[in-house]
Structure formats: structure tokens, C-alpha cells
Amino acid sequence: MAGRYYEGFEVGETIEHEKRRTVSEADNQQFCDMTMNQQPLHLDAEFAADTQFGERVVNGLYTLSLAVGLTIPDTTDGTIVANLSYDDVEHPAPVFHGDTIRAQSTVTDKRETSDGERGVVTYRVEAFAVNRDDELVCEFDRTALHHKREHAAD
Numbered sequence: 001m002a003g004r005y006y007e008g009f010e011v012g013e014t015i016e017h018e019k020r021r022t023v024s025e026a027d028n029q030q031f032c033d034m035t036m037n038q039q040p041l042h043l044d045a046e047f048a049a050d051t052q053f054g055e056r057v058v059n060g061l062y063t064l065s066l067a068v069g070l071t072i073p074d075t076t077d078g079t080i081v082a083n084l085s086y087d088d089v090e091h092p093a094p095v096f097h098g099d100t101i102r103a104q105s106t107v108t109d110k111r112e113t114s115d116g117e118r119g120v121v122t123y124r125v126e127a128f129a130v131n132r133d134d135e136l137v138c139e140f141d142r143t144a145l146h147h148k149r150e151h152a153a154d
Contacts (some may be wrong), residue, residue, distance in 0.1 A: 003072070003079035006110065006119030006146040014106045015123075019070050020130065022100040023058050031062040058095040063138045067127035070103040071142070079152070081118060081145040089140040099129040101137065108141070117151040120144070 032042050040047040041057050048056040064086070076083075095101065105123040112119045120143060127138040 003075055003077035004146075005079050005149040005152065006112070006121065007149055009107045009110055009121050009146075011107050011110055014104055015071075015074050017070050017074050017103045017105065019073060020100055020102045021066060021070065023062075023066070023095055023097060025056075025097045028056070028058045028062060028097060031059050031065075035059070035061065037061075053094055053096075055096055058097065058099070060091045060095075060138070063091065063095045063101070063127060064089060064140065066101055067103045067125055067138050067140075068142065070101065070127070071105050071123070071125055075105060075121075075123065076144050076146070079147055081147060084120065084143040084145055085141070087141040087143070089138070091138050093129070093132075093135050093137045095129060095137050098131070099137070100131050101127050102130050102134075103127045105142075112148075113145070116148075118148055119146050121146055 028042060042059050045056055103125060105125050108124050109122040110119055122141055122143045125140055125142050126136060128134040129137050
């Protein structure tokens, strides 16, 4: 189990996630197909060429999902009860096919549950396009309900 229990987090710490992923055209196409999002800005090269971006833009929900996935091994893999919320999502820059994405999480809050057996941790997650001078492409708050180590087997 790679994730951390509630006790393993400190407010203010930033976790640099080592995993990265280069987004392919197939990733974007499959995500759009699975979610039934046929927005031409994501799928139609000719249409997208005439936009302010000049090319297709990766689906923003894929970018958000990828950013969450990149954080899992270092934060919640096997140590959470549930994700509680994703808030204040922003996409300050688009992601394009071929961009390599990395993520970092900063712990912004943590508190025990009223029964003292679990804890709620909130992170500010930031995703960057490393091939574009680490340009910020997505940021959001993620809140998860974590097991405490002593109650993990319950």
C-alpha cells in the first residue's frame, strides 16, 4: 500500500508526485467517447484550427481526472474511505496532445472525524505541462476521508 494514513500528512507540506503521463490523441478520443462528449474543439482538427488555440484541446475533465490519478500513489492508494469533494477547479491553460503532465499536492487542511477513527485531508492539487516550461494547466481542491493507521483494519 503506497498511500498515507491520516497521521502521515502535515498541513503546509507539498508532495511532488513522481508519476507523469504524456497525453495522446487516443487518450483524449477515448475519454470523449466514454463520456459522450463530442465537442469539436476536442475532436475535430479542422474546427479547432480556426479557434484561438489553433489545434484540438484535451478535454478538461480528462486533465482533472489525470491529475487526480497522478496523486493517488502518494496520497490515497489503499488508505481512504472515500473522496469527498473536488472544489474550485480551474484550467488556466489548455492541454494539447503530446503534453506531459505532472502533479503536486499541497496539504491545506486536516481534521479528525467526530468519532476520532478517521480524518479528513484537503489538498490543493496543481497539474503542470512539463514540456511547456511547467505551465500550470489545472488546479483544484481535493478532499478525502482517510483511515487512521490504528483503525485501518476495522
